[in-house]
Amino acid sequence: MERMLAARLHIPTRTLRLDEVPRPRPGEGEVLVKVEAAGVCLSDVHLIDGTLTPLFLQGDTVTLGHEVSGTIAEVGAGVTAWTAGQRVVLYAGEVRDGVTYTRGVDYDGGWAEYALSAADALTPLPDSVSFEEGAIIPDAVSTPWGAITATGAVRPAEAVGVWGVGGLGVHAVQLLRAVGACPIVAVDPSPVARERALAAGADLALDSADPGLREAVAAVTGGAGLAAAFDFAGVPTVREQALSVLAPKGRLVLVGLTDKPLSVTDGTRFSYLQQQILGHYGSDMPVALPQLLRLIQGGRLDFSGSVSGVLPLSEAAEAVARLEKKEGNPIRLVLRP
Template sequence: MERMLAARLHVPSRTLRVEEVPRPQPGPGEVLVKVEAAGVCLSDVHLIDGTLTPLLLEGDTVTLGHEVAGTVAEAGPGATAWPPGRRVVLHAGELRDGAVFTRGVDYDGGWAEYALSRADALTPLPDAVPFEQGAIIPDAVSTPWGAITSTGQVRPAEAVGVWGVGGLGVHAVRLLRAVGACPVVAVDPSPVARERALAAGADLALDSADPELRTRVRAVTAGAGLATAFDFAGVAAVREQALSVLAAKGRLVLVGLTNQPLTVADGTRFSYLQQQIRGHYGSDMPVALPEILRLMEGGRVDFSTSVSGVLPLAEAAEAVERLEKKVGDPVRLILRP
C-alpha cells in the first residue's frame, strides 16, 4: 500500500504530528486529489488548543486542513467528470444525512500529500488563479462572501461595518467594496489591522477603544447608522458595540464563533428599531466558489496579498505557532506538501 505524509491531530491529547499514513484510495463517487496548497486557519489553531472539538468525527485522530487546492490524481467509479490533472478547489465541508461535516474537523482534510473528496464537493480552479490563492477560498473568502450576500443581504450603497479585520474580516472588506457597499467602516484594536483594512478598500478604520466611535460612525452615515454590521471577532463586547451603531431595521451578522452568551443591553430599543441578529456559518460552496472565482478572473477582487507565507507540510506546527502568536501579522499561511 502506498503511503504519504499527513499532519494528524490526536484530539484527546491535542497532539499534532506529521507522520506517514496509508494513501487513501477513491471509492465510488470519490476523487483523490494531489494537494498543492492548504491554508492554515485560526480554526485549526483552536482545534489544537482545545477551544474547538470535532462533533462528528469517527475515531480520535484527524488530518487537519479545510482550505485545500490541488490537482486530480485519480477518480473513483462514477466520478468520470474529474479527469487526472484537473485543477480543483475542495469544498470545506459536505452535507451528509442533513448534517454538515467539516473537512479537517469531522473527516480527514488537506494537510497531507493527498486528500479524498466526494465528486460533488469539488470546484474547478481556473489556470489564472494560483493554488495558494485558490486554497483559501473555501473558508477565508467564501465564508465572508456568504455572510455578505446571503445572511447579511447587503445591497449597493448600504453602510456596513466590519469588526475584526483578520483572516476573514479583511476579505469581507474587499468583497463589500466589490458589491458596492458604501461606506465600509472597519473596526479593530490593532493598528496593523486598521492599515490592512484601508488598503483593502475600507472608507474608515476605527479603533474599537475610540471613545468617539459612535459619533464617527454616525457622522460617516449621515446620522443613520449601519445597515449591516459583521462580527468577525466572536467577542461579546464587539457585538454590543456593533448593536449600538446599528440603523433602524439594521442587521448584525455573527460570523466569529464563541461560546459566550449573547446579550442585548437595551431590548426595548432593539425591538422598537426592528433590528435583527443573524447567525452565520460557512457558505453554500457550490454557488459561492464559482461566483468568487469569476470575480477573481474578472479582476474585481485580488487576494494575492492574503498569502502571508508558504511553508512545507513538515513545518505544520511552525505555521500554527506563527498564526497563533501573530508572528508578522499573517492573514493566511499556506502549507505545501
C-alpha cells in the first residue's frame, strides 16, 4: 500500500504530529487530489488549542487543512467531470445528508500529500491563479464574501464597519470596497492591522481602545451610524462596541468564532431601533468560489499579497506557532507538501 505524509491532530490530547499514513484511494463519486498548497487558518490554531472541537468527526484523529488547492491525481468510479492533471480548488466542506461537514475538522483535510474530495466539492483553478492564492480562497476570502453578499446583504454606498483586520477581516475590507460599500471603517487594536486595512481600501482605521471611536464613526457617517458591522474577532467586547455604533435597522454579522456568551446591554434600544444580529459560517461554495475566481482572473481582485509565507508540510507546527504568535503579522501562511 502506498504511503504519504499528513499533519494529524489527536483531538483528546490536542497533539499535532506529522505521520506516515496510507495514501487514500478514491471511491465511487470521489477524486484524489495531489495537494499543491494548503492554507493555515486561525481555526486550525483554535482546533489545536482546544477552543474549537469537531462536531461530526468519526474517530479521534483528523488531518487538518480546509483551504486546499492541487491537481487531480486519480478519479473514482462514475466520475466523468474530472481528469488527471486538472488544477482545482477544493471546497472547505461537503454537505452529507443535509449536514455540512468541514474539511480538516469533521473529516481529513489537506495538510497532506494527497486529499480526497467528493467529485462535486471542488472547482477548476484557472492557470493564471497560483496554487498558493487559490488555496486561501475557500475560507479566508469566500467566508467574508458570503458574510458580505449573502448574510449581511451589503448594498452600494452603505456605511460598514469591520472589527478585526486579520486573515479574514483584511479580505473583507477589499471585498466591501469591491461591492461599493462607503464609507468602510476598520477597527483593530494593532497599528500594523490598521495600516493594512487602509492599504486594502478602508476609508478610516480606528483603534478599538480609542475613547473617541463612537464620535469618529458618527462623523464619517454623517451621524447615521453603520448600516452593517462585521465581527471577525469573535470577542464579546467587540460585539458590544459594534452594536453601539449601528444605525437604526443596522445588522451586526458575527463571523469570528467564540464560545463566549453574546449579550445585548440595552435590549430596549436594540428592539426600538429594529437592529439585527446575524450568525455567519463559511459560504455557499458552489456559488462563491467560481465568482471569486472569475473576479481574480478578470483582474478585479488580487489576493496574492495575502500569502505571507510558504512553508513545507514538515513545518506545519512552526506555521501554527507563527500564526498564533502573530510573528511577522501574517495574513495567511501556506503549506506545500
